[in-house]
Amino acid sequence: MQEPRYTFRDLPLSGVDRGTNILVTGPALGGIRELTMRMLLRQHSREGALFIAADVDGRETLKTYERLGGDLDFARVGVVDCTEKGAANADCNIHAVGSPADLTGVGIEFSSLYEQIHANGASQVRTGIYTLSPFVVYAPSKAVFRFLHTLTGRIRTADGLGVCAIDPGTVDEQTLSSIAQAFDGQVELREADGERAIRARGLPDQPEEWQPVEFDTA
Amino acid sequence: MVMESIERTEPDMRELTVLCVDADEHERDAMRDALEADGADILLEAAAVASAVDGAGADDSVRVLDAASVAEAAESLAGDGVDCVVTAYSLPDGTGLDVAARVRDTTPDTPCILFTDESPERIDTMAHENVVVEYLPRDMPEAHEALARLVGNVVSQRSQVGYPLPTREDERLAAVEQYDRPGMEASDAFDRLTALARSHFGVDVAFLGLIDAHQERFLSCAGAGWETLSREDSMCTHTILQDDLLVVEDTHQDSRFADNDRLDELNIRAYAGVPLETPRGTTIGAFCLTHDVPRTFSEAELTNLQRYADEAMEQLELRLQLNKCRSGEAAEGIGTGDGDGGGPS
Numbered sequence: 001m002q003e004p005r006y007t008f009r010d011l012p013l014s015g016v017d018r019g020t021n022i023l024v025t026g027p028a029l030g031g032i033r034e035l036t037m038r039m040l041l042r043q044h045s046r047e048g049a050l051f052i053a054a055d056v057d058g059r060e061t062l063k064t065y066e067r068l069g070g071d072l073d074f075a076r077v078g079v080v081d082c083t084e085k086g087a088a089n090a091d092c093n094i095h096a097v098g099s100p101a102d103l104t105g106v107g108i109e110f111s112s113l114y115e116q117i118h119a120n121g122a123s124q125v126r127t128g129i130y131t132l133s134p135f136v137v138y139a140p141s142k143a144v145f146r147f148l149h150t151l152t153g154r155i156r157t158a159d160g161l162g163v164c165a166i167d168p169g170t171v172d173e174q175t176l177s178s179i180a181q182a183f184d185g186q187v188e189l190r191e192a193d194g195e196r197a198i199r200a201r202g203l204p205d206q207p208e209e210w211q212p213v214e215f216d217t218a
Numbered sequence: 219m220v221m222e223s224i225e226r227t228e229p230d231m232r233e234l235t236v237l238c239v240d241a242d243e244h245e246r247d248a249m250r251d252a253l254e255a256d257g258a259d260i261l262l263e264a265a266a267v268a269s270a271v272d273g274a275g276a277d278d279s280v281r282v283l284d285a286a287s288v289a290e291a292a293e294s295l296a297g298d299g300v301d302c303v304v305t306a307y308s309l310p311d312g313t314g315l316d317v318a319a320r321v322r323d324t325t326p327d328t329p330c331i332l333f334t335d336e337s338p339e340r341i342d343t344m345a346h347e348n349v350v351v352e353y354l355p356r357d358m359p360e361a362h363e364a365l366a367r368l369v370g371n372v373v374s375q376r377s378q379v380g381y382p383l384p385t386r387e388d389e390r391l392a393a394v395e396q397y398d399r400p401g402m403e404a405s406d407a408f409d410r411l412t413a414l415a416r417s418h419f420g421v422d423v424a425f426l427g428l429i430d431a432h433q434e435r436f437l438s439c440a441g442a443g444w445e446t447l448s449r450e451d452s453m454c455t456h457t458i459l460q461d462d463l464l465v466v467e468d469t470h471q472d473s474r475f476a477d478n479d480r481l482d483e484l485n486i487r488a489y490a491g492v493p494l495e496t497p498r499g500t501t502i503g504a505f506c507l508t509h510d511v512p513r514t515f516s517e518a519e520l521t522n523l524q525r526y527a528d529e530a531m532e533q534l535e536l537r538l539q540l541n542k543c544r545s546g547e548a549a550e551g552i553g554t555g556d557g558d559g560g561g562p563s
Contacts, residue, residue, distance in 0.1 A: 088339070095338065103350050104315065105343040111353040112338045119358060140477045142326075142380030142450050143348035150350055153377030157264075174456075175473050181382040181459060 006126065006161040008039055009069075012211035013187065016203060018124065021152040021162035023180055026189030028055075028167040031196055031215040033130060035189050036165040037068050040128040048076040048122025050113055052106065054134040057083045058094035061130065068216075075120040080109040082134070100134035103147040110151060114158070125160045127151070132179065133170040141175070148182045189213075234265065236369055238284045239291045239305035239317055246284045248362065249304060249333070254282040257366030264370025288312040292320050300328055302369050307334040307341060315346040322349050326450050327379045327432045329372035333365055350378060380450040384459055384501065391431055393500040397534050398428050398435070399541050407533050408438035411505075415526050416440040419519060421507045422485065426494075426530050428503035429458055437503075444484070451480035454504040457491040463520060465490045468512035488513035490520065492527035497535060505530045 005015035016022070024039070026032040033056070042049050049070065053061045058081035066072055078093035088096040095113060097105040110127075117125055129151075135144050148164075155162040164183070168176055180186060185202030196213050200206035238249040253261055258280045265278075283300070285291040288311045294300065303321055305314035318330040330349070332341070335357040354361065354368055376383060384390055408426050415424035423441035427434040434452040436444050449455045456474060457464040466489045469475040481487075491506035505527035507515075515523070 099347075102343050102347040104346050104348065105338075105341075107350050108332065108338045108341055108343065108353040112355060115355060115358060136473075140348055141474060142478075143350055145382060145450075146348075146350035146378050146380045149375070149377045149379055149383075150352060150372075153371065153375040154352075157371045157375065172473050178382040178456065178459065178474060181385070 006124070007043055009041060009043065011035075011038055012198065012207060012213065013039075013200060014205050014207075016161065018159035018161070019156045020185070020203070021155055021183045022164070022203065023183040023186045024163055024165045024189065025168050025176070025186060026165075027169060027191065028131070030189060030191040031213075032165050032167065032189050033064065034068065034215045035187070035198065035213070036128055036130050036163055037065055037070070039163045039187075040065070040126045041068065041070050042076075042126065045071075045073065045076075046121065046123050048117035048120070048125040050077075050110070050117060050125055050127045051079045052082060052110060052127070052129040053079055053086070054082045054100045054129065055131050057081055057086050058089065058092070058096070062092060062094075076117050076122040078113045078117060080106060080113060082106050099138070101138040103135065103139050103143045106135075107147055107150055111154065114154060114160075118158070123159075125155075125158065127155055127160055127162050129162075129164040131170075132164055132166040136166075136171050136175060136179070144179075145182070148179065152182050232278045233281055234261070234278070234301050234369075234373060235281045235283060235299050237291060237294050237300045237303045238282055239286075239288075239303065239309065239314065240284075241286050241306065241308070241310050243286075245306065246286070249365070250282045250284065252362035252366055253304075253369060254280050257362060260363055260366040261370040264367040265374040266370075286310070288316045288320070291317045295320060295324055298325075300325070302373050303328060303330045304333050304365065304369065305330065307332055307336045313342070315341070315343065315349060315351070318349040318351050319346050325432065326448055327376065329376075329378040331365070331368060331372065333361075352378075381455045382459055390458075390500050390502070393496055393498070394428055394430050394502045397496070397502055397538050398430065399537070405437070405533070405537070408530065409440070411526060411530055411533075412438045412440035415505075415507065415523070418522065419507050421488075421509045421513070423508045424506070424526075425508075426503065426505050427452070427454055428494075429454055434503070442484070447480070447484075451478060453481070453486070453489050454491055454506060457504045457506070458493050458501045460493060463490065463492040463524065465515055465520070467514050470512075484508075485510040487511050488515075490515045490523055492524050494527060494531045494534065496531070502534075 007015040024036050040049050051061050058079035061079055074093040081094050081096045082100045086096040095109045152162055188199050190197055197210035198213050199210045236253050238246055240246045262278050283294050285294050287309050305317045307314045314332045321328050321330055331352040333354050333356050412424040425436050425439040427436045433446045433448050434454050435446050466472050469481050469487055486508045488509040491504040493501045494503045495501050
């Protein structure tokens with residue numbers, strides 16, 4: 001019998017246990033969005049996917065997800081749109097908060113959507129944040145930690161998977177390292193000489209060296 | 219014999235206090251049932267599973283307080299010991315988020331759960347963007363069971379604290395409890411150390427603090443009358459995450475502290491702190507200097523600060539050992555029964 005885990009198709013990463021929260025770091029222009037989205041691809045119909053969109057709005061998020069092979073079953077896929085111009089859309093299960101500074105609103109929409117996706121039969125839910133930077137920039141740090149602990153705590157106890165992206169270029173080193181404390185491990189993305197590679201840290205049973213990856217985006 | 223059995227059972231017994239806020243008496247009763255009677259097992263099990271320490275003891279129990287309005291809730295919160303707040307959204311004199319805001323002002327770490335059949339888009343978060351709460355729809359099937367589980371989870375996961383947590387926080391807190399015994403504050407040795415440090419470095423304040431579950435408690439503080447500071451406001455919260463010392467030459471230039479108004483109220487603009495690490499490798503507090511204007515700290519100064527911290531830690535360790543010896547004598551030479559005795563590893 002195989003333990004139910006979260007696996008990643010077409011990425012040089014081994015599966016991770018249920019309840020794992022991963023911080024994904026890398027340059028915004030270096031393919032971190034595609035990496036995050038790929039880690040969120042549902043591997044079977046009983047998996048759900050929940051996006052917290054802060055840099056890119058809900059519609060754009062879903063478009064990218066679908067292009068990368070994500071299955072949009074809106075009973076089990078939904079978005080909390082935190083961008084300033086984000087608009088709610090019931091057909092696409094997009095819920096708008098209106099500002100990345102309103103972490104209370106983001107937290108409530110997230111919890112509500114998580115319950116809904118669960119109630120619709122998704123026993124395992126992949127949650128992604130793209131990216132954490134607007135929250136760090138617009139909200140006070142206490143609220144950011146409160147929000148991150150709430151989010152990762154729910155994912156941990158509900159056997160979910162959390163994949164949260166941040167571009168290290170947008171926050172200072174101290175902030176990044178204290179944010180990393182809330183996660184079980186990290187996946188780093190780098191681009192050197194036109195080659196992209198990823199490396200996992202703090203997660204059990206992962207390759208230690210940089211692993212080359214190929215992405216569609218420039 | 220009697221004394222021994224008291225010593226053994228007390229630390230295992232935990233009472234979890236939940237404050238339930240709803241204007242409707244029937245809803246309050248239903249919550250009480252869900253948490254205190256029927257649901258107590260679910261709640262305590264969730265708390266134990268989610269927590270890294272040993273499971274729920276047989277003596278664990280849940281106590282429910284209730285309130286019908288924001289004002290009543292505020293009154294209950296003023297008395298201490300509320301571990302979790304569950305609140306409806308609409309209240310006669312405000313909303314559940316007003317209750318949560320009150321919690322953040324008084325005991326900021328306490329988790330709050332909005333338990334309501336109002337859908338998220340009908341909840342006005344405008345005035346309370348930073349309080350961050352859990353949300354559980356009341357109209358879903360088996361909502362009360364889910365509530366009991368969620369209360370257990372948020373309490374044991376410390377899931378609404380506004381600061382980074384060290385890994386293995388449960389172990390760390392157990393260690394703090396060992397060192398944090400009555401009489402430690404009164405120690406002249408600590409007062410001498412902080413007074414010496416303050417004059418040696420020519421800073422505003424020098425202090426020695428232990429970081430417990432929700433606040434930093436100052437065992438000694440030269441240059442100010444600080445007794446406690448909530449963890450989310452304390453810079454030492456970040457110091458205990460490091461292996462090394464934390465130096466902040468200007469709090470306004472550091473994104474971790476720039477928006478922390480409490481530091482300005484305390485006239486803290488510069489900080490240097492060394493984590494206090496026990497012989498078993500757990501960090502229990504910090505020895506620190508603060509100054510009211512931005513300031514640099516030379517290598518030589520930091521080396522000396524480390525020496526002060528080493529001295530303070532050794533004093534703490536000696537007192538711990540002394541306490542153990544004394545309690546051993548009090549039990550008339552019978553082993554104290556706490557397995558943590560042994561020497562440093």
